[in-house]
Each structure stands twice: as structure tokens, then as C-alpha cells.
Amino acid sequence: MAKLQDKVALITGAGSGMGRSQAVLFAQEGVKVIAADINMDNVEDTVKMIKADGGEALAIHLDVSQQRSVNDAVKKGIDMFGRIHILSNTAGILDGYSATLDTSEELWDRIMNINLKGVYYMTNAVLPHMLKHEEGVIVNIGSIASFVAGGGGAAYTSAKHAIAGYTKQLSFDYGQKGIRANAIAPGAVETGMTKQIFAEGSAAVMEAVNSVPAGRYGQPEEIASVALFLASDDASFMHGAIVPVDGGWTVK
Numbered sequence: 171m172a173k174l175q176d177k178v179a180l181i182t183g184a185g186s187g188m189g190r191s192q193a194v195l196f197a198q199e200g201v202k203v204i205a206a207d208i209n210m211d212n213v214e215d216t217v218k219m220i221k222a223d224g225g226e227a228l229a230i231h232l233d234v235s236q237q238r239s240v241n242d243a244v245k246k247g248i249d250m251f252g253r254i255h256i257l258s259n260t261a262g263i264l265d266g267y268s269a270t271l272d273t274s275e276e277l278w279d280r281i282m283n284i285n286l287k288g289v290y291y292m293t294n295a296v297l298p299h300m301l302k303h304e305e306g307v308i309v310n311i312g313s314i315a316s317f318v319a320g321g322g323g324a325a326y327t328s329a330k331h332a333i334a335g336y337t338k339q340l341s342f343d344y345g346q347k348g349i350r351a352n353a354i355a356p357g358a359v360e361t362g363m364t365k366q367i368f369a370e371g372s373a374a375v376m377e378a379v380n381s382v383p384a385g386r387y388g389q390p391e392e393i394a395s396v397a398l399f400l401a402s403d404d405a406s407f408m409h410g411a412i413v414p415v416d417g418g419w420t421v422k
């Protein structure tokens with residue numbers, strides 16, 4: 171039997187990269203996927219991939235930084251499938267590795283609104299439904315920037331550090347009410363976010379990426395498999411963990 175048969179997962183950022191990989195893998199494990207993204211064409215492609223594979227999925231337009239859009243997406247998902255058992259907060263953007271003096275207020279707000287406030291909006295929209303059923307799993311996608319500097323710029327690193335704290339606080343507040351919240355802290359992974367950086371990367375960038383113990387960057391499927399584990403009962407005793415999946419980037 172599939173690992174998560176008949177569970178329902180809402181995955182943000184499902185139009186690309188790690189979100190798409192999770193959507194496809196979760197569907198293969200019996201999950202009905204609510205695939206949400208700001209890029210409707212891409213998320214529709216994700217749903218086509220799932221359906222071609224015999225899975226069930228719904229494509230939803232979502233801007234995680236807009237509360238109304240978040241509430242609409244969650245309502246549509248619940249109307250369609252009746253439940254949301256799993257929330258994967260994956261949508262995110264990079265800040266161009268800008269140091270604070272190069273970070274405009276606009277860039278700061280944009281990063282915070284998508285990478286941090288978006289996670290808060292999504293969680294607050296889904297959590298009451300999960301609490302009603304005393305069952306829910308939340309997987310947040312942090313970053314090596316949740317632990318160390320250099321995985322992004324000032325705004326990105328601040329937001330991703332906050333994701334670690336937010337995930338722990340979620341566990342603290344709701345763990346005994348049937349909710350398991352954990353985060354993944356990916357290292358350099360080849361996705362829509364990084365493809366160009368890796369393709370055109372300077373020697374210094376590629377040296378940083380390739381000098382990790384794994385000796386390479388990762389693939390989104392290598393993040394999705396850990397998200398699946400965290401979403402499943404295999405991780406039943408895991409609460410508030412921030413799991414590095416980074417090829418060893420943060421060992422030193």
C-alpha cells in the first residue's frame with residue numbers, strides 16, 4: 171500500500187523545483203495533491219504530470235504573500251478534497267545575495283512577505299482545519315540560510331532563520347494537539363531558482379557549491395524524499411526538527 175494513501179496535501183510552490191518534486195512524489199504515494207503556485211501555467215503542468223501518472227491533483231493559483239489569495243486557495247482545496255492532512259510550505263524566492271546596504275526596503279519586504287509572512291498566512295489558514303481533526307503535518311522549507319550566512323543575502327538569511335524559529339514554536343504550541351511541524355534546510359539544489367546561477371556561476375560560486383562533502387549540488391527529488399518521510403508516520407516522533415539536507419554544507 172502507498173505510504174500516504176488518501177491523504178491530502180497542499181503544496182505551495184508546486185509549479186517548479188522542490189514543490190513540483192514533492193507534488194509528483196506525494197501523488198505516487200497515494201496523496202491527493204492541491205498544487206498551488208503563483209505561476210498557473212507551471213502548476214497546471216505539474217498537475218498534468220501527476221494525472222499522466224494516474225494520480226489525483228488540483229491546480230490552484232496562489233500568491234502566498236496575499237492573505238485573501240491564501241484563504242481562497244485553502245477553501246478551494248478543502249471544497250475539492252474535504253480535508254488537508256499535510257501542508258508543505260515550499261514557495262520562496264531568492265534575494266540576489268544582497269548585503270544589507272544593497273537591500274532596498276522594497277526587496278526586504280518582498281522577501282519577508284513571500285518567504286516568511288507567506289508561511290504564516292498559509293499555516294494560519296490551514297491550522298484551524300487541522301486542529302478540528304486533531305491531525306496535521308506541516309513541512310516548511312527553510313534553507314542552509316536557516317543556520318548560516320552566505321546561503322542568501324541579508325533578507326533571505328533573516329527570513330530563513332525565522333522559519334526555523336517559527337517551526338519550533340509551531341511544535342511547541344500545537345504538538346500536543348495532533349500537529350507535527352518540521353522543516354527541511356536544503357543546501358544548493360538545482361531548481362528554477364538556481365539553474366541559471368549554476369549554469370553561469372563564477373568559479374567562486376561553483377567552488378562553494380561543489381566543495382561540500384557530497385561534492386555536488388542536489389536535485390529536487392532528494393529534498394522531496396525527505397519531505398515525504400517527514401509527512402509520513404515514519405517520522406511520528408519528530409517535532410520541531412530543522413533537518414539539513416545539504417550535501418554536508420553545514421558540517422563546518
Ligand SMILES: NC(=O)c1ccc[n+]([C@@H]2O[C@H](COP(=O)([O-])OP(=O)(O)OC[C@H]3O[C@@H](n4cnc5c(N)ncnc54)[C@H](O)[C@@H]3O)[C@@H](O)[C@H]2O)c1
Nearest residue numbers: 183185186187188208233234261262313358359361362363
Ligand atoms: N534551490 C536551492 O538551492 C534552495 C536552497 C535552499 C532553500 N531553497 C528553498 O526551497 C524552496 C523552493 O525553491 P526552489 O529551489 O524549488 O525554487 P523554484 O524557483 O524552482 O520554485 C519556487 C516556486 O515558488 C513559486 N512562488 C514564488 N513566489 C510565490 C508566491 N508569492 N506565491 C506562490 N508561489 C510562489 C514560484 O513560482 C516557483 O514555482 C524555497 O523556499 C527556497 O527558498 C532553495
